Amino acid sequence: MLQGGYQSVLEARTREEFRGEVLRFTKKLEFDTFSAITVVDHALGRSEFIAIDNSPPGFSEALNDPRLGRLDPVMQHCKRNSVPIVWDRDTYRRHDADDLWEAQASYGYRTGICLALHLPEGRHFVLGVDRDRPLPNDNAQLIRLVADLQLFAVHALDAALRVLLPPEQQLEAPKLTPRELECLRWTMEGKTAWEVGGILGIAERTAVLHINNAMRKLKCSNKHQAVLKALRFGLIR
Incomplete structure (x- = not known):
């Protein structure tokens, strides 16, 4: 690449x-x-x-x-x-x-x-x-x-x-919860849902739920697009 x-x-x-x-x-x-x-x-x-x-x-x-x-x-x-x-x-x-x-x-x-x-x-x-x-x-x-x-x-x-x-x-930035933003930040660092769950002290299934909610709110089809869109809106750095 x-x-x-x-x-x-x-x-x-x-x-x-x-x-x-x-x-x-x-x-x-x-x-x-x-x-x-x-x-x-x-x-x-x-x-x-x-x-x-x-x-x-x-x-x-x-x-x-x-x-x-x-x-x-x-x-x-x-x-x-x-x-x-x-x-x-x-x-x-x-x-x-x-x-x-x-x-x-x-x-x-x-x-x-x-x-x-x-x-x-x-x-x-x-x-x-x-x-x-x-x-x-x-x-x-x-x-x-x-x-x-x-x-x-x-x-x-x-x-x-x-x-x-x-x-x-231009589209307005959607409202994401602090947990959803945390999950996106760690996803941006290349962490899997299992790793995100371990870092945040939550179950892997719960991490997946937060990421899916963030994807839905950002109207993205995958977590990578959601991270990029959150960066564009300034929701994560």
Whole structure:
């Protein structure tokens, strides 16, 4: 796993800081371009897209037709799945979108990895990295790239919601009990529920209950997301 970048992107305080951290991580993965998109679903089927990227000049104008998004197999995959997609020209050929691949390939978008994180209350975060060179043939190396990007995306998600969304769309911090916060703090230190119970003098089952309650209040699907969200809200340090 790449060690740098996870904490620093989580601590980004401005849009430019966030963009710089994502770009730095993209280069560490040996990709050339990135796209980070925060999506907020509103009423009546309308969605708001807030994106940052480092696309080359002319790319956004050439592919700014909303109809292309409905043809793009990568974006359609991310719209419906949380599993990352590793794509190349064959991905577009299988979906009769070879013309779209050729259009973006002229700007250096030939291969890439993309994933989406879908949250409650109609919030989504899409992160993709791209390059003009083939992806690694070694399966273990490719799996490592995908894992690194997934871990980074979990950290980048909370920063994106904080720095990209306007104040009126920010979510209020939920109220957690002192015990729930204690359990999250020790979870942040890498302790299991059994270890947390021993440290706090409570049963393992009780520790699990506090962690699950914290996850529910924070609207997270796992304890790691709950820790990151609690950090973003300033509930734990």
